[in-house]
Amino acid sequence: MRRRQLSGLVVVLFGCTCWTRFLNYAATSQTFIPTQTRTSRVVQRAMLDLDEKRGPVVDKRFPPPEDVFKYRGPNPKVRRNRRPSGIATEQLSPPKKGGLIPSRGSRVYIRHTGWTVQDGQMFDSSFLRTKEPEMFEVSEVLSAWRAALLEMREGEKTRVWVPASRPTELDWGVYSERGQYPWVFDIELIKVEEDPPYFLIALLVLPIIAGELYIRITGKTPGDALNEYLYGDFLNGV
Secondary structure, rough: OHHHHHHHHHHHHHHHHHHHHHHHHHHHHOOOOOOHHHHHHHHHHHHHHHHHHHHOOOOOOOOOHHHHHHOOOOOOOHHHOOOOOOOOOOOOOOOOOOOOOOOOOOEEEEEEEEEEEOOOOEEEEEEEHOOOOOEHHHHHOHHHHHHHOOOOOOOOOOEEOEEEEOOOOOOOOOEEOOOOEEEEEEEEEEEEEEEOOOHHHHHHHHHHHHHHHHHHHHHHOHHHHHHHHHHHHHHHHH
């Protein structure tokens, strides 16, 4: 009887040992099974590598100018006419008849899209934010925008090439104070607004204020005071 109990106990212990080893093996084996998070990271990394091999992805809704890939910058004709600062501009469409030219103090309503020249990727566009033109103060925009806007008229569309801020193989020989790489913008000037002539408003308002002060101090209107002077002291003096 004791021998049977001892044999049964040995069998139970052996079974427990085997089961424990099996569980440990299964647990260690699970560490080699990629989880969903790990799998997603691997796939993302593979997709990034694939994108790098394929090259940059160009937004088909906003294709970059052909000169970006053909000349890696403005074409030779536009490049020859660039400014001393390196900014180059070219007219894409003429202005409307009688269109206004903005000044430094003007507000302008424009539509614009910008690309990086090194890969032709669109990095900013007013069309992504609103269907209406965006408003800017000419004095607060990029110097390259300001240089172009001050020569544009309402209705005109211009392409602005902005040089890089430091030497790169994708440059056309000059560098600006903004941007690591050269940029290109298409800008359409929709509307120009000028601030009202405040000095004329002041000329109209100041006499009214002075008249009100005179009435409060003397109790008479300027007209009454003038009549008293003309028909009183002035005539008696004659």
